[in-house]
Amino acid sequence: MSTGYLDSHCHIADAAYENETEEVIQRAKDAGVERFLIMCVTLDEARKAIEIKKMHPEVDLAVGFHPENANETTDEGLNALEELLKTGQFCVLGEIGLDYYWVSDNKEKQKELFMKQIDLANKYDLPISIHMRDATQDTYQILKEHPCHRAGIMHCYSSSYEMAVEFMKLGYYISLGGPVTFKNSVTPKEVAAKVPLDRLLTETDCPYMTPVPFRGKRNEPMYVTYTADTIAELRNISKEELKGAVMENYKRLIHQN
Template sequence: MDHKSSKRGFTMLIDTHAHLDDEKFIEDREEVIQRAFDRGVKTIINIGYNKETILSTLELVNRYDFIYGAIGWHPNNAHEMTDQDFLWLEEQLNHPKIVAIGEIGLDYYWDFAPKEIQQQVFRRQIQLAKRKGLPIVIHDRDAHQDVCQIIKEEGVKEIGGIIHSFSGSLEMAMECIEQGFYISFSGPVTFKNAKRPKEVASEIPLERILIETDSPYLTPEPYRGKRNESSYVKFVAEKIAELRGMTFEQIAEITTENARRIFRL
């Protein structure tokens, strides 16, 4: 953590999307979590995306005061979701530390689940989120047009949500913001050749920016290629500060306020 921020009495960052229950953390999970906290990451949203990871996310939120959860059925697992699973998911949403439904959405890059099934499961979970009054966390990979169409048709604006690890155009980002969404940036915004995320991060309204790691994936510079972890979210904040001509402290404060607002923390 940049110690300059502590002079102003502000040292907080929120990692809005992590997978700390991933097997890549099996040997040192506790140390990774402690390191994030010690470096100013005072809240982490862990994501459960199928039955196994929903259960391990619940274990984490029960164990650590500063870890909250978002749970849902990932598009790559959509074909495996049964009606029984759906009812079970609905029950788990009653946990007081579950703050969103996600990650849900569409993934047309991998060919795990047919598009029609992905779309049905996505719509069904949006409707569940509306019933529960929870925001949604969207996974969108090579499916920008269909994601935008579905969130409009399903009236997501009333609950809002987050497009996680945003990879679309500035035009799409503004369209999603119109529908009540926040745009979340991860490691790729720090990559030299990542023109699109940089453009979006530079142009969208500050009150709609979030930061995340998606750890253990999408590791930012200077650790690209290695395992990601929640403490590295500061590199995302630093890059956005640089792009916007602002200080790290300002971006830390703004993104923390934004995360608190959407997750009602």
């Protein structure tokens, strides 16, 4: 039996899908998607995702406070996050990290939230999913000096291949999304072609980052097929080989091998 596709980063508990989640999952399965890692960035999303998982054992769950919400995240929020981790329903902590694109006047606050969540990941023995935008050096510095024992996923990786090598040395997997399909995106294509096959993951980051030929429309997990097939093409390997390696990487990361 051939392996299915992996979406290692989808926000299908987001309000963008309202009551459409069932259809979204069904469409993805029909397109050959086998595993989903649902990212929850609010406590409400986390509760909704736990309900989704009851119906769909093939979905995995991640929860964490996004750097964009660093200013609003309180100690009570972090306590509530820890309560969720205690349920054992979440196999990844994220997405967490640094984003200096939207807000850059609170760098220290972002770093503090990032490190506190790394501590939580270590306490519950979880890998992390990293959001990094316009903050490559600071993110690298934190991951090196304040390590997550299980490492994790560089989600929708968009920095250089050289830095990807450095993150891989720290144990991280490189997850690629829609931008590898964009005609003019040189770096993601280079990364897709050069990252060792045993370090690659695929994702949508839906509802954002929709791959070609649906760029501009709302994204959903079924479209990860376009991203994965493009990566296989860039590497000159079969779709089957790519899917098989990606799924193996994912299971190794979440300790399912």
